[in-house]
Structures are given as structure tokens and as C-alpha cells.
Amino acid sequence: MKSKLFMTLKSPHEFNGLELVREAAKGSKSGMVLFEDAVIFAANAKMGRELLSVVQDVYIMRDDWEARGLPLAMPEFKVIDYPEAVELIMETYEQTITV
Amino acid sequence: MKTMVIQVRSGTMMNMDTNVAVKLAQAALEKGYGVRVFGYGEAVTLVKNGQDPKRFPNVGKETKEMLEKGLEVVVCETCCKARGIARGEEIEGTKIGSLTNDMSRFVAEGDRMVTIAR
Numbered sequence: 349m350k351s352k353l354f355m356t357l358k359s360p361h362e363f364n365g366l367e368l369v370r371e372a373a374k375g376s377k378s379g380m381v382l383f384e385d386a387v388i389f390a391a392n393a394k395m396g397r398e399l400l401s402v403v404q405d406v407y408i409m410r411d412d413w414e415a416r417g418l419p420l421a422m423p424e425f426k427v428i429d430y431p432e433a434v435e436l437i438m439e440t441y442e443q444t445i446t447v
Numbered sequence: 448m449k450t451m452v453i454q455v456r457s458g459t460m461m462n463m464d465t466n467v468a469v470k471l472a473q474a475a476l477e478k479g480y481g482v483r484v485f486g487y488g489e490a491v492t493l494v495k496n497g498q499d500p501k502r503f504p505n506v507g508k509e510t511k512e513m514l515e516k517g518l519e520v521v522v523c524e525t526c527c528k529a530r531g532i533a534r535g536e537e538i539e540g541t542k543i544g545s546l547t548n549d550m551s552r553f554v555a556e557g558d559r560m561v562t563i564a565r
Contacts, residue, residue, distance in 0.1 A: 430474035446562040
């Protein structure tokens with residue numbers, strides 16, 4: 349199974365791809381990068397834990413996170429910059445899937 | 448050289464989607480990867496020349512700067528026609544092309560594809 353990097357730009361309130369991610373990620377190395385309002389997942393422990401139950405690693409974009417000034421409820425999420433996002437897309441994972 | 452293909456569907460100044468695409472492209476070019484962007488739907492505004500936003504990042508200017516670093520940008524002709532964007536109105540060095548010829552070539556030749564869409 350190819351390793352998969354999921355990406356989303358949607359806030360937790362409009363995101364409805366959790367089951368799709370759960371199924372697609374089964375049996376493979378998986379991660380998810382959160383852009384724009386998707387970083388709100390990191391401020392909500394319940395929603396954040398749901399994400400971590402379907403993928404192994406969750407990454408949030410630093411500038412989107414800092415722009416919103418929210419309290420971090422998910423210290424397990426990794427805060428990254430664009431060069432790291434490129435590394436994840438091009439080298440760490442074999443596929444990217446936007447949900 | 449590995450190539451990242453970025454498909455964008457949101458228009459400039461609709462939200463921050465095109466800015467995400469620009470930042471990803473800039474970071475990938477900085478790391479030495481090839482980057483190809485295909486603009487579909489509202490994202491054809493990526494290549495409209497003469498962009499001059501007062502309160503938003505100037506995606507047109509940022510695109511122009513990346514062209515000098517090897518970025519390739521094509522937008523969908525049908526989507527341009529639908530929005531009244533004619534050939535000659537695109538930023539020099541970008542192309543009004545097609546999903547069937549250009550996007551399919553990008554996908555076939557690219558190493559990773561990223562979709563920036565909602």
C-alpha cells in the first residue's frame with residue numbers, strides 16, 4: 349500500500365471526509381496536513397483526537413495557525429512551515445489526496 | 448528533477464487558496480523541484496494580467512516572479528471563455544490551454560499532484 353498524505357483546507361465544521369480518510373488510510377503509513385481554517389482542528393481536543401484516530405501524524409501550517417491566535421489543544425500535532433510541507437509531499441509520502 | 452503538479456480551483460481573492468498554492472510553489476522551487484500549476488474554474492484569474500489588489504497579496508505578481516524561476520502555469524481555456532478572459536489577457540509566460548492536453552500531460556509527467564480546492 350502506498351503511503352498517503354491527506355490535505356484539507358476545510359474547518360472542522362465543514363469537513364466531512366473523516367470516514368473516507370479512515371478507509372483510504374487503512375493499512376498504510378498516513379498523515380494529514382491542515383491548511384487555512386482546517387488548523388482549527390488543533391484547537392479542539394475532541395475533533396483533533398478524531399483525526400489522530402484515522403491517520404498516524406497530523407501537521408498544521410504555522411502561518412495559518414498563528415494567524416488565528418487559538419489555544420493549542422493538540423500538542424501531538426506538528427506545526428510546520430512550507431518547506432517541510434513540500435518535503436512531506438515530495439519525499440515522505442507517495443501520494444497526496446485532498447479531502 | 449522531481450516535479451510537483453498543483454491543481455487550483457479557487458479564484459484569487461476568493462479566499463486564501465491561491466495563496467496556499469503560491470506558497471507551496473515558491474517553497475518547492477526553492478528546494479529545486481519543478482513546479483507546474485493548472486488553474487481550473489475560478490482559478491483562471493491566476494494568470495489575468497494587470498492584477499492590482501489593494502488589500503490582498505498580488506498573486507499575479509508572485510506568479511510572474513516564479514515564472515523566472517521555472518514555474519509553468521496553464522489555465523483552462525473553456526473556463527477563461529466562460530469568464531470573458533480572452534487570449535492576450537494572460538500574464539506573459541503563462542498559457543491558456545486545456546484540461547485534456549495540458550492537465551493530462553502534467554499528471555502523466557508529474558511526480559506528485561496536489562489539489563488546492565474545497
